[in-house]
Amino acid sequence: MKKVLSLILLAFFTLTIIAQNTAGYAIGDAIQPFSLKNINGKDVALSDYTSAKGFIIVFTCNECPYAKAYQDRILALDKKYAPLGFPVVAVNANDPVAQPADSYEKMQARAKEKGFTFPYLSDPDQVVTKQFGATNTPHTFVVEKNKNNYTLRYAGAIDNDTENSNPQKTRYVIDAVDALLTQKEIPVTKTKAIGCGIKWKKG
Template sequence: MKKIVGLVLLASIVAALGVAQAQTSVGKGYAVGDAVTDFQVRNMDNKLISLADYRSQAGVVVVFMANHCPFAKAYEDRLMAIHGRFAAQGYPVLAIQTSDPAIYPEDAFEVVQTRARERSFSFVYTLDETQSVARSFGATRTPQVFLLKRVANGFVVQYIGAIDDNPQDAAGVQKRYLEEALVSLVAGRPVPTPATRPIGCAVKWKN
């Protein structure tokens, strides 16, 4: 109960403090239906990977994360479950740690590597070193999802927002926005709810 209350209070604080920062630090970013420009991020093996590396997939679940953020941590198991279910259907999870480690040392590459090993993440966890990827997407929160579908010339955004409607309690989730979107895409149907409001920590931008 204390953990749930703490997350609720934290959500209110980050919402109040993070809006101005997000508005001044991020451009328009992508909207649903936009084509996504190729990008590179560094994986936990210290190798650069790109969006183009996923061209054999049906799409990609891009999730912006922050190692220090309790909301992001609360979703790690759910993301592993989503990856386990949908990667085989062509939609793997690509997690991108994007917050400035100068503000939170927990977000430093070596610390993120350690956590990835300890948690044995089934999905690919990467680092957006310059924050250019988060800026190009228009990410403002961690976690925040951009669900991409592969088309002839690249990838197009199909869903933006929250993973589900309950960051505090996985057992209490009523609306599984990301899973509903993935089920629809796999079945060849339009995404029923293309956008929701992400709930989490504000992205910590470099000065």
């Protein structure tokens, strides 16, 4: 009887964990440091960045007009914040079968064409994308690293002006990283990720 009960409990907890995983990390949650294949064929792990203070993790893709609109701003984020300890790590969130424009070869071509200074990782089974609860491209997560602890500090949009037409825009990611670097409180920790829905693997 006791055994049955513990099995039921175990099943219940497993289900709860699965349910939590699909919803993704909440602000303040510890995140699992991941390792995925980069466009040069080599794996990139968050734990490789021994001196990083954190990461700007962007779930994105090749073809979505929102993702394309933010490419240059993502490059600028890496240029400014990688030397300060917050490099950009980009992950292609789309399934290449559901969206052929997001194949590994096309990722390589885009990175070359735009001169990506950051890794552009493939997540073929969308495991990491689901862990983070990413829903749109682009969907950005600012993670703080403290020794071997990784904590989610911001999730959502890069700024509130996709077309880059308003100089008075609110730059959520910049504000979050600046706050972490100066040990201040992050003004906005969560916004809506604006962009195309992620194309999920079927079946």
